[in-house]
Amino acid sequence: MIEDWSTARFLDELASGNATPGGGSAAAVMGSMGAALVSMVANLTIGKKGYEAVEPQMKQLLAESEALRKRLAGMVAEDIAAFDSLMAGYKMPKATDDEKAVRSAAIQRGLKAATEAPLACARACAEGVRLAARAVEHGNLNVISDVGVGVLAAWAALRSAALNVHINAPQIKDRAWTDAALAELKALLDECGPLSERIHEQVKAKLG
Amino acid sequence: MIEDWSTARFLDELASGNATPGGGSAAAVMGSMGAALVSMVANLTIGKKGYEAVEPQMKQLLAESEALRKRLAGMVAEDIAAFDSLMAGYKMPKATDDEKAVRSAAIQRGLKAATEAPLACARACAEGVRLAARAVEHGNLNVISDVGVGVLAAWAALRSAALNVHINAPQIKDRAWTDAALAELKALLDECGPLSERIHEQVKAKLG
Numbered sequence: 001m002i003e004d005w006s007t008a009r010f011l012d013e014l015a016s017g018n019a020t021p022g023g024g025s026a027a028a029v030m031g032s033m034g035a036a037l038v039s040m041v042a043n044l045t046i047g048k049k050g051y052e053a054v055e056p057q058m059k060q061l062l063a064e065s066e067a068l069r070k071r072l073a074g075m076v077a078e079d080i081a082a083f084d085s086l087m088a089g090y091k092m093p094k095a096t097d098d099e100k101a102v103r104s105a106a107i108q109r110g111l112k113a114a115t116e117a118p119l120a121c122a123r124a125c126a127e128g129v130r131l132a133a134r135a136v137e138h139g140n141l142n143v144i145s146d147v148g149v150g151v152l153a154a155w156a157a158l159r160s161a162a163l164n165v166h167i168n169a170p171q172i173k174d175r176a177w178t179d180a181a182l183a184e185l186k187a188l189l190d191e192c193g194p195l196s197e198r199i200h201e202q203v204k205a206k207l208g
Numbered sequence: 209m210i211e212d213w214s215t216a217r218f219l220d221e222l223a224s225g226n227a228t229p230g231g232g233s234a235a236a237v238m239g240s241m242g243a244a245l246v247s248m249v250a251n252l253t254i255g256k257k258g259y260e261a262v263e264p265q266m267k268q269l270l271a272e273s274e275a276l277r278k279r280l281a282g283m284v285a286e287d288i289a290a291f292d293s294l295m296a297g298y299k300m301p302k303a304t305d306d307e308k309a310v311r312s313a314a315i316q317r318g319l320k321a322a323t324e325a326p327l328a329c330a331r332a333c334a335e336g337v338r339l340a341a342r343a344v345e346h347g348n349l350n351v352i353s354d355v356g357v358g359v360l361a362a363w364a365a366l367r368s369a370a371l372n373v374h375i376n377a378p379q380i381k382d383r384a385w386t387d388a389a390l391a392e393l394k395a396l397l398d399e400c401g402p403l404s405e406r407i408h409e410q411v412k413a414k415l416g
Contacts, residue, residue, distance in 0.1 A: 003216040007237065010215050011281055015244035015274065017251035023357030026241050029215065030361060033234050036223035043225035066223065073219055145375050149231030149368040153238060156364035159408070160357040166415045167353050200367070207374050 002076050019087075024079035024118055024164045028072050031125040031157035035069035037150030038131045041139040054138040065131050068124060072157075075121050079164075082117040086110030086168070111168045112177065118164035119181055122188050125161060128154035129192045129199070136202045148203035155196035162189060210284050227295075232287035232326055232372045236280050239333040239365035243277035245358030246339045249347040262346040273339050276332060280365075283329050287372075290325040294318030294376070319376045320385065326372035327389055330396050333369060336362035337400040337407070344410045356411035363404035370397060 002010070002021065010029070014021050042062035045051045051058070089106035093099045132151035139147055165185050172178045210218070210229065218237070222229050250270035253259045259266070297314035301307045340359035347355055373393050380386045 004214050006212045007215055007218050007284075008211040008281065011240055011244050011277060014241060015247035015251070015277055017248070019252075019351075022248060022351070023245060023354040026245060026357050026361060029241070030238060030364070032219055033222060033237070036219050037231060037234060039223035040225070040230060043223070044227075069219060069223055073216065076215075143227075143230065145371045146231040148371040149234050152364040152368050152371075153234060156238070156360040160360050163353045163356040163360075163411065163415065166412070170416055203371065204374070207371065208378060 002080070003073055020080045020083050021076065022083075023160055024083070024121070025076045027118065027125075027157045027160035027164065028075035028079055028121050030153045030160065031075070031121060031128055032069050032072035034125065034128040034150045034152075034154030034157060035065045035072055035131065037146045037153065038065040038128065038135045039069060041135045041143050041147050041150070044143045045138065045140040048140055051138070051140060057134065057138055061131060061134050065128075065135075068127055068131065072121070072124050072128070075117070075124065079117050079121070082110075082113040086114045108173060111172045112174070114168045115165055115172065115178070115181060118161040119185060122158050122161035122165065122185055125154050125158035126188045126192050129158065129196050132199050133195060136199050136206075141206060144203055144206045148200055148207075151196050151199045151203075155192060158188065158192055210288070211281055228288045228291050229284065230291075231368055232291070232329070233284045235326065235333070235365045235368035235372065236283035236287055236329050238361045238368065239283070239329060239336055240277050240280035242333065242336040242358045242360075242362030242365060243273045243280055243339065245354045245361065246273040246336065246343045247277060249343045249351050249354050249358070252351045253346065253348040256348055259346070259348060265342065265346055269339060269342050273336075273343075276335055276339065280329070280332050280336070283325070283332065287325050287329070290318075290321040294322045316381060319380045320382070322376045323373055323380065323386070323389060326369040327393060330366050330369035330373065330393055333362050333366035334396045334400050337366065337404050340407050341403060344407050344414075349414060352411055352414045356408055356415075359404050359407045359411075363400060366396065366400055 039062055042058045045058045046055055089110040092103035092106055094103050132147055135147045162185055169178050250266045253266045254263055297318040300311035300314055302311050340355055343355045370393055377386050
């Protein structure tokens with residue numbers, strides 16, 4: 001399991017000439033780091049003097065950010081599985097018309113899986129940005145910069161996942177499916193770009 | 209050593225209520241992922257058909273991105289050491305005037321160290337953005353999205369490091385030192401913001 005690799009090994013494998021882990025896996029890890037930093041801020045707000053009034057919100061936020069963090073970490077493996085399934089499709093025999101038809105259908109399924117995986121990652125990263133918006137409002141001022149790093153990580157991860165959606169989308173023949181996927185992606189980017197910048201500005205203002 | 213922790217453990221510790229690892233460590237890891245993705249693209253360009261003409265540039269790029277990747281990974285520990293040294297200053301005795309003077313000097317040294325660490329990280333991340341600019345020009349088109357994720361990671365890491373510079377800078381009494389640090393930081397942000405966006409646009413154009 002890739003999550004059991006040391007950070008040093010993950011970076012070695014990312015840098016290597018192997019196709020995976022690549023940008024899709026990096027996006028999932030960045031997204032998970034974003035959620036983790038929201039959790040950190042919630043953890044350092046709960047039980048702290050002066051923050052009693054926001055404790056219920058912070059506990060709710062922590063539950064959501066922890067679930068999201070684990071979901072995003074799991075997406076590293078999902079990204080690699082989707083890539084492998086697409087590659088397996090390309091390697092199928094294509095000597096006869098029957099084989100060609102079976103292979104083509106498998107590739108189309110693989111392309112959808114390899115598009116759905118980063119789309120799910122983008123969706124989760126958008127959730128991370130929204131959690132950061134709650135963290136910056138009520139989080140402990142002593143660690144408010146960590147909300148800033150969290151939202152920068154979540155937003156970079158969302159944009160990274162978006163690039164990965166665009167790799168395979170053009171080859172998918174089911175245009176209705178692809179158009180819906182790209183429309184959803186665009187809505188996430190349109191929402192989270194300005195929201196991320198706003199959170200970043202709030203963090204800078206609170207840092208003084 | 210934190211680099212030997214599994215990715216899962218790093219994320220657990222990031223999310224926890226411990227002050228470190230926090231946003232500073234996350235910035236260094238993101239920056240290192242950015243450099244790793246430049247290395248990946250260089251590795252997948254060198255020796256590939258159609259890319260013979262750019263092989264010397266790609267080998268040079270790889271040498272630089274690998275050195276940078278390792279330097280940034282090492283900055284996780286440097287960030288934590290700087291934080292610990294500052295905390296040690298705050299914990300020094302302050303019963304007498306002599307003790308107060310010694311403690312105050314130690315805190316000032318700690319504040320500079322805790323500002324210099326993220327500034328060094330920001331400087332290294334800017335280098336990562338510049339390496340991505342070279343990767344997008346000549347890198348293998350099949351993995352060009354990985355340059356995009358790389359530059360998004362490097363730029364988010366630079367902005368994250370910048371937030372960490374701003375935490376302690378206001379309390380440093382040596383204003384000439386601080387002004388120089390903040391001016392350098394501003395120059396890095398002013399250079400790399402537009403450059404990152406330009407690289408991102410180039411990646412999207414090449415993805416079709």
